[in-house]
Amino acid sequence: MMTSSPPARQEFLAGLKAELPIAVGVIPFGLIYGVLALAAGLPPLLALAMSSIVFAGSAQFIGAQLIGIGTPGAVIVLTTFVVNLRHALYSTSLAPQMKHLPRRWQLLLAYLLTDEAYAMTMLRYQQDREDAAANKHYYFLAAGLFLWTTWQLSTAVGIFLGTQVPSSWQLDFTLALTFIGLVIPTLKDKPHIAAAVTAGLVALLTYSWDYKLGLIAAAVSGIVVGVSLERVNHG
Amino acid sequence: MTLLLTILLMGLVTYAIRLGPILFFSQREMPELLRRALRYVPTAVLTAIIVPDVLLPGGELALSLMNMRLVAGVAAALIAWRTHNVFWTIAVGMAVLWLGNWVVDL
Numbered sequence: 307m308m309t310s311s312p313p314a315r316q317e318f319l320a321g322l323k324a325e326l327p328i329a330v331g332v333i334p335f336g337l338i339y340g341v342l343a344l345a346a347g348l349p350p351l352l353a354l355a356m357s358s359i360v361f362a363g364s365a366q367f368i369g370a371q372l373i374g375i376g377t378p379g380a381v382i383v384l385t386t387f388v389v390n391l392r393h394a395l396y397s398t399s400l401a402p403q404m405k406h407l408p409r410r411w412q413l414l415l416a417y418l419l420t421d422e423a424y425a426m427t428m429l430r431y432q433q434d435r436e437d438a439a440a441n442k443h444y445y446f447l448a449a450g451l452f453l454w455t456t457w458q459l460s461t462a463v464g465i466f467l468g469t470q471v472p473s474s475w476q477l478d479f480t481l482a483l484t485f486i487g488l489v490i491p492t493l494k495d496k497p498h499i500a501a502a503v504t505a506g507l508v509a510l511l512t513y514s515w516d517y518k519l520g521l522i523a524a525a526v527s528g529i530v531v532g533v534s535l536e537r538v539n540h541g
Numbered sequence: 542m543t544l545l546l547t548i549l550l551m552g553l554v555t556y557a558i559r560l561g562p563i564l565f566f567s568q569r570e571m572p573e574l575l576r577r578a579l580r581y582v583p584t585a586v587l588t589a590i591i592v593p594d595v596l597l598p599g600g601e602l603a604l605s606l607m608n609m610r611l612v613a614g615v616a617a618a619l620i621a622w623r624t625h626n627v628f629w630t631i632a633v634g635m636a637v638l639w640l641g642n643w644v645v646d647l
Contacts, residue, residue, distance in 0.1 A: 327631050352544055359552035369551055379547035386551040393559045395586065399579040401566035412567065416560035421590070428583045479610060479638055480631055482594040483617050487630030489587040490621035498584050505585040506592035510602070513593050521589050528585025533578040 311440035321426070321448025328422045329456040331480035334473075335363055336457055340464015342367065346374025350465050357461040361454065362420060364518060365389045366461075388517040395525060396424040403431050403442065411443055418450025422481070425488055501532030609641035 312320070336357075343353035348370055356366050365386045372382045396419055404412055427446045464470070493499050505528030512520030595614040596602060606612060617634030624630070 397562035483634035487627035502588040505588040509589040524589035532581035
């Protein structure tokens with residue numbers, strides 16, 4: 307049965323709508339980063355520049371603090387590499403459906419690939435795969451741009467106004483809640499449930515590891531368990 | 542190394558990580574095993590991010606009912622399971638969190 311892909315505009319609007327709760331959840335992080343970066347002694351314009359040059363929250367947090375204590379540049383760059391390695395996982399998982407895109411789309415979307423944009427986009431990409439993935443990149447673009455804009459604005463406000471959302475509001479928890487909302491529907495069979503349980507346990511065990519290596523270990527463990535169980539089921 | 546140079550290199554490295562696999566696999570067929578493994582990335586990654594956030598609020602394991610993030614997280618998971626609706630998951634989760642914290646503070 308042939309179903310046509312939703313038009314680009316519809317995909318774009320869907321991406322904006324889907325990303326909204328995540329963008330809201332990211333605001334407190336942006337504000338905190340701004341304040342932190344200044345406290346670490348970064349010149350305000352450089353602190354702001356990091357949000358567009360690097361555009362990676364955890365790397366910016368860690369980078370700002372390392373800069374503040376006078377860490378050599380080479381070490382900071384290496385740390386950034388390790389902290390952001392998980393993005394290679396995201397990129398790899400999206401790659402098959404991005405093959406057909408013009409190079410400039412690939413270049414732009416890669417720049418926008420953060421945890422938060424990935425979470426929404428990947429779930430969209432996993433839907434109706436039999437269709438030509440024709441316009442899903444508009445969904446990705448919308449999610450990515452929305453997140454990017456929110457990040458630039460909230461980090462700027464944090465830097466130049468020193469504003470912080472009262473931490474008692476715990477607005478950052480909306481991020482975890484969004485991810486819960488996204489992950490539960492994926493637990494539709496035993497391999498997925500096992501993958502989640504494994505990833506959760508390993509994440510707890512490796513929590514004290516530096517550089518988000520625990521996250522990578524947890525993700526890889528979950529993936530290995532998931533795909534292994536799948537093979538057991540299907541031979 | 543000047544600060545600006547450091548930041549530029551951070552950006553370059555980050556972009557390379559994000560772009561690399563996309564370019565690499567645009568020319569090549571992905572091995573079947575890898576393709577099947579990648580279907581578990583969202584589940585594994587999202588869980589790996591959620592679980593410490595909910596169970597280790599201050600860096601210490603907090604499995605009790607006093608951990609409102611845990612209570613709110615469980616409530617949210619139930620809503621997500623029943624409704625598959627992200628908006629209600631967040632709304633209920635935050636409501637439980639705030640209400641719970643208010644009650645605990647009484």
